[in-house]
Amino acid sequence: xxxxxxxxxxxxxxxxxxxxxxxxxxxxxxxxxxxxxxxxxxxxxxxxxxxxxxxxxxxxxxxxxxxxxxxxxxxxxxxxxxxxxxxxxxxxxxxxxxxxxxxxxxxxxxxxxxxxxxxxxxxxxxxxxxxxxxxxxxxxxxxxxxxxxxxxxxxxxxxxxxxxxxxxxxxxxxxxxxxxxxxxxxxxxxxxxxxxxxxxxxxxxxxxxxxxxxxxxxx
Ligand code: ADP
Ligand code: MG
Numbered sequence: 001x002x003x004x005x006x007x008x009x010x011x012x013x014x015x016x017x018x019x020x021x022x023x024x025x026x027x028x029x030x031x032x033x034x035x036x037x038x039x040x041x042x043x044x045x046x047x048x049x050x051x052x053x054x055x056x057x058x059x060x061x062x063x064x065x066x067x068x069x070x071x072x073x074x075x076x077x078x079x080x081x082x083x084x085x086x087x088x089x090x091x092x093x094x095x096x097x098x099x100x101x102x103x104x105x106x107x108x109x110x111x112x113x114x115x116x117x118x119x120x121x122x123x124x125x126x127x128x129x130x131x132x133x134x135x136x137x138x139x140x141x142x143x144x145x146x147x148x149x150x151x152x153x154x155x156x157x158x159x160x161x162x163x164x165x166x167x168x169x170x171x172x173x174x175x176x177x178x179x180x181x182x183x184x185x186x187x188x189x190x191x192x193x194x195x196x197x198x199x200x201x202x203x204x205x206x207x208x209x210x211x212x213x214x215x216x217x218x219x
Pocket of ligand 2 (some may be wrong): 045
């Protein structure tokens with residue numbers, strides 16, 4: 001379960017402040033597929049970054065896997081991320097010089113996890129790229145690139161995967177197939193997914209939509 005309690009995030013600029021999140025409360029159950037929806041600038045990315053332990057809130061608590069990540073130091077957060085989280089980005093964030101296999105293997109190498117080739121191959125197969133294992137990102141379509149980034153998020157079987165506008169750079173048909181893939185993985189692996197989006201197709205297909213506006217959750 002993920003518990004977000006009275007979370008505030010203020011970005012300090014040189015001469016002003018931006019209140020990006022203003023007292024956000026939210027609970028997400030284990031295995032849930034939830035979507036944060038709202039206009040550009042409402043705080044979706046900020047909230048995902050906090051839940052993903054990429055940044056710390058100005059105030060409040062964020063409890064994941066029984067740990068309050070809001071009070072962790074940088075090193076602890078890094079360890080927490082490596083153990084518990086997978087990320088899927090709008091622009092895929094793949095390393096162009098590496099093959100599909102090598103990109104997917106990265107999280108295992110970083111964590112120093114000893115692993116077998118079959119483990120990497122299994123997730124590549126799951127996202128439908130078994131025939132493209134030795135391709136580099138530049139040789140793949142946008143949808144295929146996003147599948148690589150999904151396999152990379154999945155390879156360590158984290159309890160939680162966060163996706164920031166995963167279909168924003170894809171045409172609608174490709175975007176739909178990516179969401180259907182994520183939904184399948186959510187069901188078959190029991191991994192919790194939180195997706196930030198304004199993609200109507202996603203919002204129609206998802207049970208739990210969390211509307212945001214001006215740094216708050218609307219109820
Ligand atoms: P969304 O993802 O919903 O578009 P963001 O979380 O990116 O929203 O942004 C929320 C608000 O915080 C916006 O007003 C944005 O300009 C501001 N913001 C986001 N990141 C920063 C930053 N690093 N420094 C200053 N302001 C920021
Ligand atoms: Mg955003």
